Amino acid sequence: MTDSHAPLTDSPLDLAQGLIRCPSVTPHEGGALAYLAGILDQAGFVVERPVFSEPGTPDIENLYARIGHGPCLLFAGHTDVVPPGDAAAWRHDPFAGTVEGGELFGRGAVDMKGGIACMLAAVLAFLARRGPDFGGAIAFLITGDEEGPAVNGTVKLLDWARGRGERFTHCLLGEPTNPDTLGEMIKIGRRGSLTASLTVHGVQGHVAYPHRAENPIPGLLRLAQGLLAEPLDAGTAHFDASNLEFTTMDVGNPSTNVIPAEARATFNIRFNDLWTPETLAAELERRLAEAAGNRVRYSLDVRPTNSVAFLTAPDAFVEQVADAIEAETGRRPVLSTTGGTSDARFIKDACPVIEFGLVGQTMHQVDERVTVADLDRLTAIYERVLEAYFPLAPAT
Numbered sequence: 001m002t003d004s005h006a007p008l009t010d011s012p013l014d015l016a017q018g019l020i021r022c023p024s025v026t027p028h029e030g031g032a033l034a035y036l037a038g039i040l041d042q043a044g045f046v047v048e049r050p051v052f053s054e055p056g057t058p059d060i061e062n063l064y065a066r067i068g069h070g071p072c073l074l075f076a077g078h079t080d081v082v083p084p085g086d087a088a089a090w091r092h093d094p095f096a097g098t099v100e101g102g103e104l105f106g107r108g109a110v111d112m113k114g115g116i117a118c119m120l121a122a123v124l125a126f127l128a129r130r131g132p133d134f135g136g137a138i139a140f141l142i143t144g145d146e147e148g149p150a151v152n153g154t155v156k157l158l159d160w161a162r163g164r165g166e167r168f169t170h171c172l173l174g175e176p177t178n179p180d181t182l183g184e185m186i187k188i189g190r191r192g193s194l195t196a197s198l199t200v201h202g203v204q205g206h207v208a209y210p211h212r213a214e215n216p217i218p219g220l221l222r223l224a225q226g227l228l229a230e231p232l233d234a235g236t237a238h239f240d241a242s243n244l245e246f247t248t249m250d251v252g253n254p255s256t257n258v259i260p261a262e263a264r265a266t267f268n269i270r271f272n273d274l275w276t277p278e279t280l281a282a283e284l285e286r287r288l289a290e291a292a293g294n295r296v297r298y299s300l301d302v303r304p305t306n307s308v309a310f311l312t313a314p315d316a317f318v319e320q321v322a323d324a325i326e327a328e329t330g331r332r333p334v335l336s337t338t339g340g341t342s343d344a345r346f347i348k349d350a351c352p353v354i355e356f357g358l359v360g361q362t363m364h365q366v367d368e369r370v371t372v373a374d375l376d377r378l379t380a381i382y383e384r385v386l387e388a389y390f391p392l393a394p395a396t
Contacts, residue, residue: 010124012375013104015039015117017097020106024079026148027058032079032113036120036142040065043124044132045140050160052152060145060152064161067127068137073389074171075119075139076347078146078153081108082364089366103369111363114370115174115378116142118358122382136390139168146343154343155306158350170317171353172385175342176360182374183329186321187355189238189311189337190344191270194277194302196284198223201297204261216263217251219296224249224265226291227284232271238311239272239337272337273309277302307341310348317389318354324384325356328377356381 024030037047045065053059063079066072084094084107092098094107104114123138141161145153178184200220205213224246232242246267251260271280281302292298312318314335326332333356347353358378362368 010121010128012114012117012121012379013099013372015120016104016109016114016370016375017099017106019079019113019117020097020104020108021095022079023095024081024108024144025083026080027060027145029061029079029144033061033063033142033144036063036079036116036140037065039120039124040140043067043127050157052156052160054151057149057151060143060148062144062153062157063140063142064157064166066137066139066166067132068134070136071169072137072139072167073386074141074168074347074351075123076141076154076171076173076343076353077112077116077119077175078143078343079108079113079116080144080147081111081113082147085366091367094368099372102373103371104375105367105369107368109362109368109370110176110358110360111368112174112176112357114375115176115357118375118378119172119174119382121379122386125379125383126386130390134390135393138386139166141171141347143343150306150343155346158346162350168351170389171347171351172321172382173342173344173347173353173355174357175344175355176358176363177336177339177355178357178359180359180361181329181331182359182377183325183331183333185336185356186318186325186333187337187339187342187344188314188318188335189273190307190309190339190341191239191242191272191337192275192277192305192309193307193341194269194271194280194305196267196269196281196303197301198265198267198288199299199301200263201299202259202261202263205259207257207259210259213259215259216261219292219298220249220263220265222296223288223291223298226287227267229287229291232269232283233274236272236274238335239309242269242271242275244269271309273311275309277305277308307345310345311337312348312352312354315352317352320388321354321356321385324381324388327384328381
């Protein structure tokens with residue numbers, strides 16, 4: 001089902017405003033996918049909106065649309081957004097899509113409704129010039145679950161598409177990749193993410209009688225020092241060094257005269273392509289065993305992760321995107337693997353994927369905003385990518 005009343009427009013500003021005005025805070029669709037579906041349907045795409053479920057998680061609606069035949073360039077992204085927080089703290093209503101001083105304000109303006117609007121505007125303009133027989137296929141894979149658990153979104157949508165025989169040649173994901181200025185950075189990979197909880201077991205007792213107790217806190221400090229004593233690695237050609245960061249340490253003890261029974265810590269590791277979750281877990285166990293000796297009793301809980309390090313090796317497609325960026329901005333983008341996780345970690349199993357979008361300075365912030373000029377420039381970049389990816393056949 002599509003929204004037949006969605007206006008067919010190729011203006012990135014109009015499209016971004018239309019999306020921002022849909023309050024699609026995770027896990028609610030908020031009308032954003034219906035808005036996209038209506039426009040894509042009018043443009044000749046075959047549009048489907050599968051809903052996926054998982055016990056203990058909200059149902060999520062997604063969108064898949066495709067036009068053409070042959071080599072397929074996939075545009076991917078998400079219409080769900082994080083909550084706006086205190087709306088009164090915003091300069092404008094976070095779901096009004098207000099333009100002031102050459103900037104578009106609204107939740108999702110950067111992350112990533114603005115990027116989706118630019119992708120869509122570029123594709124509509126390309127199809128208007130070239131028609132439906134452009135020598136290949138274009139697809140959109142849009143989820144409503146990227147900012148949430150990421151369980152019923154892209155990963156299941158890709159499985160659904162694969163089961164229907166859909167195949168993709170390359171993917172361009174429109175996450176905001178530029179730190180300060182449009183054109184600075186393409187993401188060609190991402191680090192993995194592993195979270196673990198460490199518990200040191202002691203014996204509760206009165207602080208005045210320490211010989212009758214076993215304080216777990218010194219043991220926790222000893223083990224933490226053992227985990228941090230040596231760097232995990234020195235980095236690789238395309239990745240920074242892996243880093244382990246403790247995010248919490250506590251004993252849950254409200255009393256000042258009681259030695260606690262346990263001390264706990266949680267840490268996260270962002271790791272490069274030298275590691276897998278399995279080899280990293282083994283290294284953690286080795287370091288902990290060495291630090292504990294026979295003096296510290298502990299247990300380690302390594303949580304399952306679907307975020308592993310990956311790299312899209314620079315190829316002709318990466319060069320096409322970099323050339324398009326340089327032609328529009330005058331900047332040759334850095335090829336980077338920095339930052340957090342994204343749905344690229346799922347897409348990599350379907351086809352080579354890179355990320356390039358808007359400037360991310362205000363994402364998730366009050367007064368999230370993007371310049372109208374950047375919307376226009378990013379659209380022009382995506383248009384150049386399309387023209388390079390689907391070159392005109394030589395005249396006969």
